[in-house]
Amino acid sequence: MPTVEFRGEKIECEENAVLRNVLKRAKKSPHNGKAKYANCHGNGTCGTCAVQITGEVSEKGRKESIRLGMPPHHPSHDLRLSCQARVQGDVTVLKYPGLFGQHLDQDPHPPVKDADPDTDTDTEA
Numbered sequence: 367m368p369t370v371e372f373r374g375e376k377i378e379c380e381e382n383a384v385l386r387n388v389l390k391r392a393k394k395s396p397h398n399g400k401a402k403y404a405n406c407h408g409n410g411t412c413g414t415c416a417v418q419i420t421g422e423v424s425e426k427g428r429k430e431s432i433r434l435g436m437p438p439h440h441p442s443h444d445l446r447l448s449c450q451a452r453v454q455g456d457v458t459v460l461k462y463p464g465l466f467g468q469h470l471d472q473d474p475h476p477p478v479k480d481a482d483p484d485t486d487t488d489t490e491a
């Protein structure tokens with residue numbers, strides 16, 4: 367059973383589970399700020415669920431490549447849409463700042479236990 371490591375926590379999931387669903391079921395969000403409420407609900411069109419993944423996941427599809435090729439994303443960014451990526455082995459997932467998680471020039475969000483509860487907007491309400 368693959369393990370997803372996200373913000374210092376490990377979540378087990380079924381092989382081929384959609385990453386966004388795995389995170390949401392564990393009460394974690396791949397979205398920042400208001401994008402938690404205003405997103406395409408996993409259709410691969412809004413781009414707000416973008417994360418950086420290390421480990422085994424499904425190949426990037428056409429829809430995902432198109433969305434990640436449009437601003438504020440860029441084809442050179444090493445990001446995946448968590449709603450399109452399927453977990454195929456142990457993975458580590460980083461979420462960067464910005465409404466779309468596009469600020470790769472900044473530090474990714476810290477482990478949940480180290481986050482400031484007054485400013486952290488990533489944990490599901």
Ligand code: FES
Binds near residue numbers: 406409410414416449
């Ligand atoms: S939730 Fe909109 S692209 Fe993933």
